[in-house]
Amino acid sequence: MQLKGKCALITGGNSGIGLATARRFVAEGARVAITGRDAATLATAANELGVTAIRSDVLDAQARSSLFDRIKDEFGHLDILFANAGIAKFSPIEETPEKDFDDVLRTNVTAVFLTVKAALRLMDAGAAIILNGSMAASTGSSQSSAYAASKAGVRALCRSLAGELSPRGIRVNVVVPGVIETPIWERTAVPPEAAAARERRLQGMIPLNRAGRAEDIANAVLFLASDEAAYVQGAELVVDGGVLGSAAAAPAHRR
Ligand code: NDP
Numbered sequence: 566m567q568l569k570g571k572c573a574l575i576t577g578g579n580s581g582i583g584l585a586t587a588r589r590f591v592a593e594g595a596r597v598a599i600t601g602r603d604a605a606t607l608a609t610a611a612n613e614l615g616v617t618a619i620r621s622d623v624l625d626a627q628a629r630s631s632l633f634d635r636i637k638d639e640f641g642h643l644d645i646l647f648a649n650a651g652i653a654k655f656s657p658i659e660e661t662p663e664k665d666f667d668d669v670l671r672t673n674v675t676a677v678f679l680t681v682k683a684a685l686r687l688m689d690a691g692a693a694i695i696l697n698g699s700m701a702a703s704t705g706s707s708q709s710s711a712y713a714a715s716k717a718g719v720r721a722l723c724r725s726l727a728g729e730l731s732p733r734g735i736r737v738n739v740v741v742p743g744v745i746e747t748p749i750w751e752r753t754a755v756p757p758e759a760a761a762a763r764e765r766r767l768q769g770m771i772p773l774n775r776a777g778r779a780e781d782i783a784n785a786v787l788f789l790a791s792d793e794a795a796y797v798q799g800a801e802l803v804v805d806g807g808v809l810g811s812a813a814a815a816p817a818h819r820r
Pocket of ligand 1: 583752
């Protein structure tokens, strides 16, 4: 068991990548708390996995403060933070209202910064912070400006925090998922036919010729969270089926 005796918090642990990671962390012996806004999926995860499920909006300062009070009461400290909660909105620049841009940046960058800031009072030397980035920060996909900018912000946040927290023995790394089958795709406001076309286009870009599964990312997060990654700091672990590393091998380029 790679996380035996460790205490972990996963934001957005009631769905997709966060939920798969919670399941894996529990299997590896961790005590796990998850957050999200949806009470029903939080309750299901709590029943199924035995995790502590806390309803908490990452954008709400009061909720954030009570969240870490609760973690302190239940766990006393925190060994692992997976700052995973995030949203995606895809639209052409001229059809993107300022509010959508702000919502994406506030959820994916500002709230990550504030969550890490609030968590640090419970973290000591040996603790690990994992941020959830995206290949979108690097691919230059169209209609993704807000999302891509937010995930580039996550990458920069990771590097800077790794520098700042190294003297305290706290590691900060980022997992960089590619196209992963999770509910995030249904949540985007894109019409179904445009979403299907987008998915086909994205799949044609993947050298390993399949979309990723939430478990593929959970495996990578487990590594970054574990003591096996004790010397990994400020790194980006790309888990994208080869999109960033060998784009020319994608199905769209095969003869
Ligand atoms: P999901 O939509 O399944 O999960 C998103 C999670 O974030 C949910 O648990 C949701 O819970 C939570 N969340 C969103 N907004 C808030 C908020 N304001 N407060 C608290 N929780 C919130 O999608 P994924 O699992 O795919 O996404 C997880 C992360 O992975 C995101 O950061 C995403 O950007 C990243 N990612 C995903 C990729 C993919 O292809 N799926 C690719 C690259 C990165 P609730 O709705 O209950 O609030």
